[in-house]
Amino acid sequence: MGYHAERVRYSPIVQRPPVRWPGGARVAVWVAPNVEHTEYLPPPNEHMDPWPRTPHPDVREYGFHDYGNRVAFWRLLKVLDRHGIRATVSLNVGVLDHFPEITQAMVERDWDYMLHGVFNTRYLYGATADEERAFYQDCIATVQKHTGKTPKGMLGPAITGTVRTPDLMAEAGLIYHADWIHDDQPVPLEVSGDRRMISIPYSYELNDGPLLKANVDGAEWAEMCKAQFDRLYREGARTGMVMPFSVHPFRIAQPARIDYFESVLEHIRRHDDVWLTTGDEIAQYYLDHHYDEAVAHLAEMARYTSGRRHAG
Amino acid sequence: MDHGLYEWSVLPDRPRLVWPDEARLAVGVVVQLASADEDVTPGLRAASLLGGLGKRPHPDVPLLAHRAYGHRVGVFRLLDALEQYGVPATVAMDVATATRYPFLVDHVLDRGATIVAAGRSAVDLVSEQAAEEVERAYIADTLDALERLTGTRPRGWYGPEYSESTRTPRLLAEAGVGYTLNWVNDDQPYRMTDGLVALPPTYELDDANALLQRKVTISTYGRMLTDSFDVLYRESSDSGRLYLLHLRPWITGQPFRIGQVERALAHVAAHREVWRASTDDMVQAFLQPA
Numbered sequence: 226m227g228y229h230a231e232r233v234r235y236s237p238i239v240q241r242p243p244v245r246w247p248g249g250a251r252v253a254v255w256v257a258p259n260v261e262h263t264e265y266l267p268p269p270n271e272h273m274d275p276w277p278r279t280p281h282p283d284v285r286e287y288g289f290h291d292y293g294n295r296v297a298f299w300r301l302l303k304v305l306d307r308h309g310i311r312a313t314v315s316l317n318v319g320v321l322d323h324f325p326e327i328t329q330a331m332v333e334r335d336w337d338y339m340l341h342g343v344f345n346t347r348y349l350y351g352a353t354a355d356e357e358r359a360f361y362q363d364c365i366a367t368v369q370k371h372t373g374k375t376p377k378g379m380l381g382p383a384i385t386g387t388v389r390t391p392d393l394m395a396e397a398g399l400i401y402h403a404d405w406i407h408d409d410q411p412v413p414l415e416v417s418g419d420r421r422m423i424s425i426p427y428s429y430e431l432n433d434g435p436l437l438k439a440n441v442d443g444a445e446w447a448e449m450c451k452a453q454f455d456r457l458y459r460e461g462a463r464t465g466m467v468m469p470f471s472v473h474p475f476r477i478a479q480p481a482r483i484d485y486f487e488s489v490l491e492h493i494r495r496h497d498d499v500w501l502t503t504g505d506e507i508a509q510y511y512l513d514h515h516y517d518e519a520v521a522h523l524a525e526m527a528r529y530t531s532g533r534r535h536a537g
Numbered sequence: 538m539d540h541g542l543y544e545w546s547v548l549p550d551r552p553r554l555v556w557p558d559e560a561r562l563a564v565g566v567v568v569q570l571a572s573a574d575e576d577v578t579p580g581l582r583a584a585s586l587l588g589g590l591g592k593r594p595h596p597d598v599p600l601l602a603h604r605a606y607g608h609r610v611g612v613f614r615l616l617d618a619l620e621q622y623g624v625p626a627t628v629a630m631d632v633a634t635a636t637r638y639p640f641l642v643d644h645v646l647d648r649g650a651t652i653v654a655a656g657r658s659a660v661d662l663v664s665e666q667a668a669e670e671v672e673r674a675y676i677a678d679t680l681d682a683l684e685r686l687t688g689t690r691p692r693g694w695y696g697p698e699y700s701e702s703t704r705t706p707r708l709l710a711e712a713g714v715g716y717t718l719n720w721v722n723d724d725q726p727y728r729m730t731d732g733l734v735a736l737p738p739t740y741e742l743d744d745a746n747a748l749l750q751r752k753v754t755i756s757t758y759g760r761m762l763t764d765s766f767d768v769l770y771r772e773s774s775d776s777g778r779l780y781l782l783h784l785r786p787w788i789t790g791q792p793f794r795i796g797q798v799e800r801a802l803a804h805v806a807a808h809r810e811v812w813r814a815s816t817d818d819m820v821q822a823f824l825q826p827a
Contacts, residue, residue: 229601233602
């Protein structure tokens with residue numbers, strides 16, 4: 226456990242005070258398109274090479290990802306518009322500087338902005354505390370400048386981070402971190418000082434990124450997403466659950482896949498008691514209504530001892 | 538034979554295996570509750586662990602968090618499914634879990650689970666490189682700790698990631714362990730040379746193997762579970778067979794996968810002459826047929 230146990234106190238989902246979403250919704254659903262840019266010539270990082278296939282540039286990989294911003298983003302947008310979905314963009318903030326058309330489309334729709342680094346070819350691994358502090362300031366300022374909104378959360382750049390990440394995120398005024406795929410509900414993370422920070426559910430297994438690299442394509446992905454939703458919806462009668470959609474336009478909005486994505490949205494929208502919302506709203510609602518109760522419960526669980534079982 | 542760990546035997550030539558109440562098939566599920574520690578036990582190798590986004594630099598949040606999901610959420614789905622379909626739970630628990638999750642120890646015992654020893658932590662790989670005294674101490678420390686933390690000395694053993702040295706079966710027998718889940722080479726239990734019983738899970742149905750390594754789809758996995766049962770059930774008309782699943786809460790306890798396990802268990806429960814049992818009870822029945 227190590228690092229996980231340092232940041233996350235144990236609370237089994239069956240023991241927690243129930244989560245109640247607005248309007249008695251069973252499942253809070255949030256759609257997170259990862260809008261990214263991968264650089265033609267990324268700077269070297271000793272911890273991870275974005276294009277290990279060849280000395281840079283790797284134009285095949287560059288082109289495959291660039292398709293997302295030139296074509297697939299716009300195809301995804303149509304589907305989201307058709308279903309009235311306000312997305313939580315997991316954003317490489319460099320996109321705002323480079324691609325004004327995308328910025329404009331997101332601003333017009335009042336999306337929420339979850340930080341996801343500057344480019345998907347820049348990592349937090351190896352960052353000093355000062356570098357990481359400057360990184361948050363820069364990312365937040367960039368989003369504010371282009372959109373007028375202040376981001377509340379982060380999915381680590383290419384899911385990288387340091388041991389200080391939750392502390393420094395909280396220091397920068399962020400309230401949620403999406404890297405932790407350890408639960409179906411938001412849960413408090415331990416951070417320094419008296420700040421508050423939570424994780425909210427995200428997924429790498431239902432994520433179209435890793436998924437479509439495997440033995441799975443649109444039809445199977447849709448089947449998994451529907452199975453996920455159906456189970457959470459059933460269990461959500463007892464305590465509110467969260468279903469994330471972590472998608473990448475250059476993958477899910479390929480011609481062969483976009484209809485499967487839409488079929489999942491249609492499936493979900495056929496149900497009542499669903500809160501179709503954003504990561505920011507889930508996080509804020511949880512902090513306002515459930516966080517204190519959750520912290521009290523964690524303190525209680527920390528005192529749990531298995532007294533009657535100890536033989537010696 | 539290139540080793541002396543057990544006497545060679547081919548299944549069709551064996552005496553008839555008789556389960557309690559003339560059941561054809563013994564059905565069990567091993568739920569693995571193991572923790573992905575970042576530090577390996579001194580003297581052992583570090584296992585290369587599945588989960589998250591593959592091996593990442595420290596802090597590897599995706600991998601640690603993915604596995605923690607099992608202890609926080611997934612295990613309750615699996616245990617509920619077992620309870621619903623009347624399969625006594627067998628929990629392969631490591632010392633790290635028993636130490637850090639006293640709630641789970643009580644929870645699984647309250648549900649009547651049998652606990653099998655699963656080493657100190659998932660990251661420990663027992664191998665030929667471990668000195669004999671290191672491995673002997675590892676086994677003893679694991680059993681002692683689990684006895685202290687759960688109230689009972691485990692009868693069964695699972696080496697993290699099915700790991701063993703050439704000495705393991707002997708050292709386990711010397712330590713008083715009755716059976717091992719490490720050997721996946723049969724559809725029946727069998728005796729090993731040192732007195733240990735091998736109780737083989739079906740490796741092809743192991744969720745890490747099928748779903749993460751081979752990446753079969755959820756519906757294919759569900760079909761594998763029932764197809765496998767059907768063939769074993771058919772074959773068990775002449776001699777008893779074993780259908781033993783090995784599942785991890787952070788894999789099959791995910792919302793999109795649990796339904797396939799439930800469907801398989803419902804399929805099992807719809808058959809007569811099936812004995813749903815813990816691994817302890819299976820080994821007991823194998824050694825002392827009624």
